[in-house]
Amino acid sequence: MGRRSTVAAIDVGSTKVSVIVGDLGDQGEARILGVGVTPAAGLSRGVIDNIQSAREAIGVAVEKAEQACGMRILSAVVGISGGHISSQNNRGIIAVPDRSRAISEDDRSRVLESAGQVAIPTNRQVIHVVPRGYWIEGTEQVSDPVGMFGGRLDAEVHIVSGAVSAVQNLTKCVEGAGVQVDDIVLESIASATSCLEEQERQQGVALVDIGGSTTSIAVYDEGSLAHTACLPIAGSQLTNDLARVLRCPWEAAEQLKCTVGAAYADPSMHETVDIQAFGTQAKKTVDLRHVCEILQARSEEILEMVAVELKRVGFYDRLAAGIVLTGGTSQLKGLAEVAEARLAIPARVARPSGYSGLSDLIGSPAFATSIGLVEYALSGRERVAEAAPGPSFDVPVGGIFRRLASLGRALMPQ
Ligand SMILES: Nc1ncnc2c1ncn2[C@@H]1O[C@H](COP(=O)(O)OP(=O)(O)OP(=O)(O)O)[C@@H](O)[C@H]1O
Ligand SMILES: [Mg+2]
Structure with missing residues (x-):
């Protein structure tokens, strides 16, 4: 469709911070445009323990990636991990009042919202609500209920939560390096995105x-x-x-x-x-x-x-x-x-593959998370482009600098 979708991803690992800029080419092929890698600082067991050092390391990696791609990075998808992460599966049920109309996208959103509601302590926050499957009238599992008929819709979701303080510290560090956080993504989900x-x-x-x-x-x-x-x-x-x-x-x-x-x-x-x-x-x-x-x-x-x-x-x-x-x-x-x-x-x-511009360095298993974050951000872009054709998300800000943006999502694709 000839639309340029440029995204940036930041993986704040415990040994390296990597920033990768990628986009979709005219034929929809994924491309790596720029990479910035620097040794990590201020992290212990995957969680930030020194804001100043972590912010500086992120800043250095961001600058390197900006120089490599000739664009200014204004926002990015950021990976998270650490012992504070926990997860659970949960089910939600809604009634579809009018059986004569097909189940709509709105019904699907409602059932996911209902399934995503779990009691968690105030010092924790939900990071992902990932759909696992849908059931109409509690019988056969379907992959997507939209367009089908039934009076009751069930959904099962996988919920990932983390410590509010860890999410806040990560966000503050990235923002301190001059980059807005579009979305926080669990690192193992990112690696799975690029390698499974x-x-x-x-x-x-x-x-x-x-x-x-x-x-x-x-x-x-x-x-x-x-x-x-x-x-x-x-x-x-x-x-x-x-x-x-x-x-x-x-x-x-x-x-x-x-x-x-x-x-x-x-x-x-x-x-x-x-x-x-x-x-x-x-x-x-x-x-x-x-x-x-x-x-x-x-x-x-x-x-x-x-x-x-x-x-x-x-x-x-x-x-x-x-x-x-x-x-x-x-x-x-x-x-x-x-x-x-x-x-x-x-x-x-496994190592990430299928991108043009993958070097020996970022084509290695150590960059599975970083490339997965790019892929995650790009897949969100594709859906946004399909759902809402119209204004481009790549807003020119003058010279060689272009705005990098992607849309944050509460719900992930399966
Ligand atoms: N050839 C190799 N053989 C064995 N170990 C290696 C090799 N190359 C790198 N490593 C190890 O990989 C580790 C770093 O992996 P990686 O880059 O995936 O970590 P990270 O993403 O920074 O950390 P984390 O995901 O734990 O926050 C280091 O412990 C390093 O010693
Ligand atoms: Mg890692």
Whole structure:
């Protein structure tokens, strides 16, 4: 339709802040226009603990992305995660007073609103209300009730909530960097948006994004979001273990993990590696097998914790497509194989694809969330364009600067 839809996404991770600008080309193809990445600051376990440092890091990443795309970023979709996130499923029911008329979009909105009403403490707020399915007169499940007939409409939704303070702090940091928040999106939902196949969602899958300090989970069953969770353990624990056991600087442990580390220790490994050391010696030699044994123990612990969570909510046995790993830590050599052996379900590492302009950096599993946020924002744009053709959302503000905007949504697509 020749309409330009430009959006920006900010992923405030615990190891990196990334800002990505994307749009839809003339043929509707998704494109990456600019990227800004900077090391994270002011975050602990996925939650902001130093506003000033976090704001500065976001500001730097925003500036880099602006320079890369030649546009000023005025607003963006922002990812959220952390131990404060919780989720539940809920059902809502409404009566359709006139059975002779078809169920309307208004009825659908009413039933979703009713299903989204749960009692939550005043220090928590709802972040997403995701439709899971509709039932007419309580019988067969339908994917969309609009246009059908019946006197009663039920809807089931997945509700994600978070601490008001965490949402406020995140919003303040982004606004402090000069960017308005269009929408806050759960990071695991964003990663799922960029990395899951439709067949996996239909047959049952858990997206597991293992980042720097959080492991975010999103379970899909029969095509819809069924459960979300966030565990406070991830890649930095692997590095901490190496640094503590090998008594070496943290940076040396991090490099060791990312370059030669693996999630399993092969008994036939006999190589050694030189690493930076503390004390009188500048360097020391360690057994690669020992390094991998340390990484294997923690990798298995993280995967076990994921399995415990999936069993706790009763989805473990329903995941025909197993688990899909994203996040920086999913790049640890052999992690998917260890997951398959340990959890006895299929596992694969996924990376975002299908965008033009994806570099090796942002095409890696560590950017699944960031690209997913862009995709989320763009899909909202497409629906807005269909629902309300008319004024463009890309308002020229002079020179090479164009306004980036997207529409916030309370309800997400399935
Ligand atoms: N090749 C690699 N092998 C193992 N781990 C890696 C590799 N590359 C990056 N990592 C790890 O990935 C982690 C960072 O992942 P990611 O960028 O997804 O985190 P984040 O989004 O900043 O954090 P979070 O999602 O927890 O807030 C770090 O712990 C880093 O050491
Ligand atoms: Mg992340």
